[in-house]
Amino acid sequence: MTRRTTLLRNLSIVALLIAALLQVCGALTVSPRPEPVSAGGLAPEEVHAGAARGIVDRLQGHYRQMRFDDSLSEKVFNRYLRDLDPNRVYFLASDVAAFDRYRLLLDDQLRRGDLSAGFDIFNLYQQRVGERLEYLLARLDEGLDSLSFDGSDSVLLDRSEQPWASSEEDMDDIWERRLKNAVLTMRLDGVKDEEILTRLERRYSSQLNRVQQNASEDVFQIYINALTQTFDPHTSYFTPHTSENFNISMSRSLEGIGAVLQAEDEYTKVVRLVPGGPAAKAGQLKSADRIVGVGQEDDEMVNVIGWRLDEVVNLIRGPKGTEVRLEIIPAGSASEHSTREITIERNKVMLEEQAAKKQIIEIPGTNDSVERIGVIRIPAFYLDFDAYNRGEPDYTSTTRDVARLLQELNDEEPAIDGLVIDLRNNGGGSLHEATQLVSLFIGGGPTVQVRDARGRVQVERDKVPGTLYSGPMAVLVNRFSASASEIFAGAMQDYGRAIIIGDHTFGKGTVQTLLPLGHGQLKLTQAKFYRVSGSSNQNLGIVPDIEMPYLIDKEDIGESALPNALPWDKIDATAYTPQFNLTPYLPSLRELHDQRLAVNPEFIYVREQLVLLEEQRQKESVSLNEEERRSEQEAFEVRRLAIENTRRKAVGEEPLKDMAALRALDEQRSLDPENEMGDSDKPDPYLQETGAVLADLVRLLQNRQVANSEGKTAQE
Structure with a gap:
């Protein structure tokens, strides 16, 4: 065989090998780009x-x-x-x-x-x-x-x-x-x-x-977020402009209305209100409301349907003391065209306005006894990071404020019989503060587990010896209690330190990190929170021991309502020692609770409203016949008025004459929001019932102590 023939044969073999390799590894070839469906238009930069x-x-x-x-x-x-x-x-x-x-x-x-x-x-x-x-x-x-x-x-x-x-x-x-x-x-x-x-x-x-x-x-952001949010709803791409807005919203210098917003379909939706912010104080804007128009003072209302979230935020944001008008579709509205206009004065969201506060409520008992229940309301888990990192001894923090309030409650004469930690509408905040707050009540042990993408688990622990309060406790939560609130409530439930009362919490049990890019930044979900028992807070949230009805649609609010939310799961429990077993008391507490709710006009009202709203939500279509539609609306309004007047009669208030009076009352309610700390004349039914459940627990514990004491005496 000649040298040339050998060379040709070798080249042929190499060619065949390359062809075979390309056939097996098709990924090495670049597929031809399909012809575009539409001509012209926008193109990537x-x-x-x-x-x-x-x-x-x-x-x-x-x-x-x-x-x-x-x-x-x-x-x-x-x-x-x-x-x-x-x-x-x-x-x-x-x-x-x-x-x-x-x-x-x-x-x-x-x-x-x-x-x-x-x-x-x-x-x-x-x-x-x-x-x-x-x-x-x-x-x-x-x-x-x-x-x-x-x-x-x-x-x-x-x-x-x-x-x-x-x-x-x-x-x-x-x-x-x-x-x-x-x-x-x-x-x-x-x-x-x-x-x-x-x-x-x-x-x-x-x-x-x-x-x-x-x-x-705009197109790049929408398209890339279709990718990122396929992973989970909290993984998002921010363009350089939206990154700037995000960073501003993280600082305390933001002047606006104090609302967390998100884009949903063509609308800007209210996720939650920032405690202490202008919107929360005004009481007119609610979670799950959709903003369709923004107006500056007396200027013409600007329609913002289809606008980017950052553009809507820019319109709403403005100097302290100025007013912004919002056209909103109220949460639960059957039509996107049933809107109302509200006005909010812009202001700064101040740290001190999110500070924990205390009060004492008195719950009547048997034989003219009264149980004194201390209440500490925590709107957010806050920490002055700058002062903390500088080592300043008097830095502001949730745990420090609660410790001071606990000391004041402990010094009360007569002493309090139980303690309620009110976490309603607390959307979270500092993980450090959530774990430190747990330490005030458990006297040592793990507080939460964090699992990363590689499966590695880190356990956060209580590093503060002793407890500041060891008496009977309840934690009051609702659907807007999220993240750090769920970490605290979950730990209290696992340790048997408190009864959890209220509604299923939000279910936010994931950890995000901001990663810089050459163009914008990426908020990436990299870990999940787990309770010391091994159960995840994610998706399921904290399931209360004692439930109360709320006018909240869980299919619209909460982690489980978000597309591609990470699922609930469980890992191994970490080594911890429950301090009390409240389970044997729950059947009696639930029975007494149900008996009160069955005759409480406020909760009867909420349950009847829930039935009415659920009927509306189940409607798949509405008639376009004007006469029929008017008839349906009148029937709906008759039921609404009847529900309202049943409550009013039960609490000794004058019944309303017609729907015009009810609409006026609805408007008045939005302008005069209920003060949840009890400073208004009207008691907070949820807080009162939580106090009643805790008072029941106090009496059950006292009866058990008496029984144990009598049994011991009999044995002696």
Whole structure:
């Protein structure tokens, strides 16, 4: 064999090996980019590709440990479509079929920093939104008389699980019904047709103008967050601008209304109110309300449907002493067009306004006895980090304030018989303070476990010897008690130190870290909290020993309501010694509690309202026949008025004459929020009932001590 023949044969073998290798390792080849569905429009900037690759790299450290494969690609694809068109009222079925070419390609593209699929989908979305808004404006140009309200038509309230419209005609029908519902809702609220026309034209024109102002940065943020929030709802990408807003919101120099907001579908939703903030003090804004308009003092209201969260925040934020007007859809409202306007004066959220406070309530007992119950209300777990890190001896902290209040309660004459720690609406704060607060009541031991993405578990411990209070305790919580509040409540429950009373807590049991990027930053979930018993706080929250009814929709508020929330799970318990076993007392406490709630007018009122609200929530569609709709509303209002007047009669108040009086009362209630620390004339029924449960426990414990003492004497 000649040297040349040998060389040719070797080259052939190498070629065959390369071909085989390429066939087996198809990932070495770059798939051709599919032709875009829509022409022109927005395109990614050069900096976005690098940021995307950096985000993909850092997501490898997420607690969930998801692989970048076809399964993830499909999840991101579905999430992106849901984020853009949650109610399936913009994309046609043919659009979604055209997008299907991207379904299994997104993982590969994102790893390379290729954002073409996300921008292609968004460009068509933007076109479709514009078409729909132009359709609505054209119909309004024809006048409201062109709309018929005497047929048998109805409108679906939730189309998220409905098929995509198959044609332009089907889409026109969907939007015709939505327009008629908007008009009818406003008519039933007493708005005149001329004003309805003006409001709707202003709203749709504003939305159309906003859609046309979208920039590449907007698309990048929306698309990348479809990726990050496929991992969990607390993992988020912040552009440089939104990073700045996030950092400002973390500082105490923020001047605004004191509300935590999030983007949900096309709306800005209120997650919770900051204790001590202007919104919490005013009492008009509630969790789960949706903000659809923002106005400055006497300026015209600006419609913010479809706006980015940071843009809405910028409108709401402003100098101390100025007023901001908000148009909101109240939580639980059956229609997005049933709105009301509120005004809040901006101010700073001061640390001292979040400070713990104390009071004493007296609970009547048997034989003219009275149980004195100390109450410490903790709005947030706060710590002056700067002063703490500088080693200043008088730094401000939750634990220090509570310790001082406990000492004051311990010095009371006569002494308190029990203690309530009120954590309602406490959204968390410093983990350090939560664990330190536990140390005031357990006298040594572990307080919480933290598990990272690699499965390593770190145990936080009580490093302070002794206890400041060892008597009977209760912890009062609600759905807005989250994070650090859940760590404290869980420890008190596991150690048997307190009865947990109220509602299922929020269920936020994850730990996030801010990671800088070359372009913006990434908030990444890297760990989970676990109780000393091994149970996670995540998703499930803290389940109270004694439950009370609240007018809160758990399908709308809480970790379990968030898409892709990490699940509840359990790890091994750490070594700890429960200090008391309250379980044997719970059946008696629940029985006495249920007997009181069965005759308590305030809780009867709450339960009847819950039934009414649940009926409304279960409605899948509403009639577009004006006469029928008015009849339904009147029936609803008759029931509401009856529920209100039953409560008023039971507590000795004058019944209301009609719905106009009830609406006026609702407005008055929003302007004069109930003071939860008992400074107002009206007692807090939840706090009073918590005190009653704790008083029951005190008496049961006393009876047990008497029985044990008598038994011991008999034996002697």
